[in-house]
Amino acid sequence: MLIFEYAHPGRSAHAQLPSEDGTLDDLPANLLRDAPPALPECSELDVVRHYTRLSQKNFSIDTQFYPLGSCTMKYNPRACNSLAMLPQFLARHPHASAETGQGFLQCMYELQEILKDVTGMAGVSLAPMAGAQGEFAGIAMIRAYHESRADHARTEILVPNAAHGTNPATAVMCGYTVREIPTDREGNVELDALQAAVGPQTAGLMLTNPSTLGVFEKSILKIRDIVHGAGGLLYYDGANLNAILGRVKPGAMGFDVIHMNLHKTFSTPHGGGGPGAGPVGVAERLLPFLPVPVVIHENGLYRHAVEADLPQSIGRMSANTGNAGVLLRAYVYARMLGAEGMHRVAEFATLNANYLLAKMRDAGFELAYPARRASHEFIVTLKKLKDETGVTAMDFAKRLLDHGFHAPTTYFPLLVPECLLIEPSETESKETLDAFVEACIKIKQEALANPDLVKGAPYSQPVRRLDDVKAARELDIAYKT
Amino acid sequence: MFIPADLKYTQTHEWVRVEADGTLTVGITHHAQDLLGDMVFVENPAVGRSLNAGEECAVVESVKAASDVYAPVAGEVVAANSEVESSPEKINQDAYAAWMFKLKPANAAAVNALMDAAAYEAHVASEAH
Numbered sequence: 001m002l003i004f005e006y007a008h009p010g011r012s013a014h015a016q017l018p019s020e021d022g023t024l025d026d027l028p029a030n031l032l033r034d035a036p037p038a039l040p041e042c043s044e045l046d047v048v049r050h051y052t053r054l055s056q057k058n059f060s061i062d063t064q065f066y067p068l069g070s071c072t073m074k075y076n077p078r079a080c081n082s083l084a085m086l087p088q089f090l091a092r093h094p095h096a097s098a099e100t101g102q103g104f105l106q107c108m109y110e111l112q113e114i115l116k117d118v119t120g121m122a123g124v125s126l127a128p129m130a131g132a133q134g135e136f137a138g139i140a141m142i143r144a145y146h147e148s149r150a151d152h153a154r155t156e157i158l159v160p161n162a163a164h165g166t167n168p169a170t171a172v173m174c175g176y177t178v179r180e181i182p183t184d185r186e187g188n189v190e191l192d193a194l195q196a197a198v199g200p201q202t203a204g205l206m207l208t209n210p211s212t213l214g215v216f217e218k219s220i221l222k223i224r225d226i227v228h229g230a231g232g233l234l235y236y237d238g239a240n241l242n243a244i245l246g247r248v249k250p251g252a253m254g255f256d257v258i259h260m261n262l263h264k265t266f267s268t269p270h271g272g273g274g275p276g277a278g279p280v281g282v283a284e285r286l287l288p289f290l291p292v293p294v295v296i297h298e299n300g301l302y303r304h305a306v307e308a309d310l311p312q313s314i315g316r317m318s319a320n321t322g323n324a325g326v327l328l329r330a331y332v333y334a335r336m337l338g339a340e341g342m343h344r345v346a347e348f349a350t351l352n353a354n355y356l357l358a359k360m361r362d363a364g365f366e367l368a369y370p371a372r373r374a375s376h377e378f379i380v381t382l383k384k385l386k387d388e389t390g391v392t393a394m395d396f397a398k399r400l401l402d403h404g405f406h407a408p409t410t411y412f413p414l415l416v417p418e419c420l421l422i423e424p425s426e427t428e429s430k431e432t433l434d435a436f437v438e439a440c441i442k443i444k445q446e447a448l449a450n451p452d453l454v455k456g457a458p459y460s461q462p463v464r465r466l467d468d469v470k471a472a473r474e475l476d477i478a479y480k481t
Numbered sequence: 482m483f484i485p486a487d488l489k490y491t492q493t494h495e496w497v498r499v500e501a502d503g504t505l506t507v508g509i510t511h512h513a514q515d516l517l518g519d520m521v522f523v524e525n526p527a528v529g530r531s532l533n534a535g536e537e538c539a540v541v542e543s544v545k546a547a548s549d550v551y552a553p554v555a556g557e558v559v560a561a562n563s564e565v566e567s568s569p570e571k572i573n574q575d576a577y578a579a580w581m582f583k584l585k586p587a588n589a590a591a592v593n594a595l596m597d598a599a600a601y602e603a604h605v606a607s608e609a610h
Contacts, residue, residue, distance in 0.1 A: 411545045411546065417516060468519075469544055469570075472521035472522075473570075
């Protein structure tokens with residue numbers, strides 16, 4: 001039921017309303033509404049019950065193991081929330097002067113410094129409002145760099161075929177054409193193909209390392225030499241930064257630009273598609289192009305460096321300074337870990353993934369890249385199970401819900417048929433991982449004994465199997481028409 | 482696997498039928514629709530557009546993924562099947578009846594370089610993980 005369906009004309013929650021001191025009689029009549037807005041009229045208790053019930057229906061990381069991992073959103077430590085919600089932060093106006101916001105600006109400055117240090121880049125801007133905007137800012141800086149050198153022949157961005165779909169989309173948004181580079185059987189970029197593809201038209205290569213296939217690109221230094229040798233720049237998609245956090249620095253691998261998804265690696269919330277934060281880091285030669293504002297510290301004062309300070313900046317990503325509340329949560333997270341704790345994120349994320357990989361392999365599940373060690377995630381292919389029983393990765397994923405686990409990512413990366421991309425992240429205990437493997441073994445037995453049982457799942461959730469095909473073919477997102 | 486013997490095939494999973502008048506009818510293979518799953522959207526090239534061999538010219542989108550469809554040979558688009566655009570599920574129902582577009586090839590012999598059914602079957606097997 002929707003909140004509107006609980007509504008009753010005239011019902012309201014007066015106990016929560018401030019007293020009606022002011023009047024609005026002096027508003028011009030032409031600006032007044034003819035009719036009250038179409039808002040649900042409900043009592044406070046109805047509203048509380050409605051939203052509490054909705055939250056109970058939610059299958060989330062706060063209730064169950066969620067092997068989508070940092071790919072989607074890691075567990076959000078509560079301390080990050082409570083500190084970022086301090087009234088002094090909440091009430092600060094984004095246009096308040098620097099003098100009145102030294103504490104906030106210091107937090108942002110220190111977050112920039114932490115991100116610089118952990119990625120090995122020369123400068124960081126917190127301005128991008130989400131990962132996609134971070135990618136856009138990153139490629140826009142590559143473009144600005146080449147243009148500042150009057151090198152207008154560079155029209156192509158190279159993208160491995162295993163890349164996130166956002167990479168080619170970003171390149172096109174920035175006016176580049178995309179050239180795909182094939183991946184070999186081990187999940188690495190094919191070096192010969194890369195060598196053949198680079199030239200004076202190459203603006204850069206976008207790479208995720210570890211890749212979307214969950215393996216570390218071993219030839220990264222050779223890739224750097226090939227791309228830099230051709231005059232192109234190297235872009236690091238920070239989607240999988242969690243796997244190497246504090247252990248391997250993208251700057252040391254030769255990357256010129258990086259974007260970081262704070263909701264992935266730095267545990268900020270990311271519900272319902274936002275708000276996000278996608279800071280960008282750059283190597284020395286791209287410093288002049290960073291998006292503004294960047295927080296600087298001079299003469300004992302923290303302040304925003306703006307267009308006048310950075311005349312070659314690619315400009316602003318939003319009216320203000322990025323998603324301050326999200327950035328604060330990431331700052332608290334980073335400070336709680338400290339430099340000595342940061343690398344443990346990567347270590348435990350990798351250990352958990354490899355433990356789960358070994359348990360799944362020993363239980364008879366087929367790995368997509370059996371010869372490779374997992375970085376922080378790994379891929380199981382259920383192609384054999386589908387061929388034998390008709391049970392697909394989607395069916396398997398739905399049945400996991402009945403067993404009390406959220407499904408891992410399904411059907412991505414597209415290179416692997418009937419795949420599950422499993423990322424436990426560093427926060428899960430051994431007991432949880434063991435229980436997940438037990439559930440997978442059980443579902444496989446169910447699939448072999450009674451495929452229809454699995455194909456009909458889920459049975460225990462607020463809704464059964466939804467018709468995603470009909471939903472896509474006859475898109476209807478309006479409550480009432 | 483369902484691979485009609487009288488058609489030609491591409492590495493990128495298009496099928497091609499040579500019609501009596503020399504035009505080429507193009508669609509995606511049964512194997513391709515099986516991998517993609519339930520189709521929800523199809524976009525065909527505009528009639529009159531001239532294509533290079535291997536050029537991205539159409540899009541098929543399923544509940545799992547959006548994929549490009551490539552021109553099997555160079556030529557001009559002389560027809561596009563609006564029926565698969567309004568009912569994408571026809572590709573799932575019968576991939577070889579649900580053609581997408583017809584090409585007038587720039588060079589009639591170019592089609593000979595495409596794979597026959599046996600070669601395509603081997604190609605699919607080699608791609609299987």
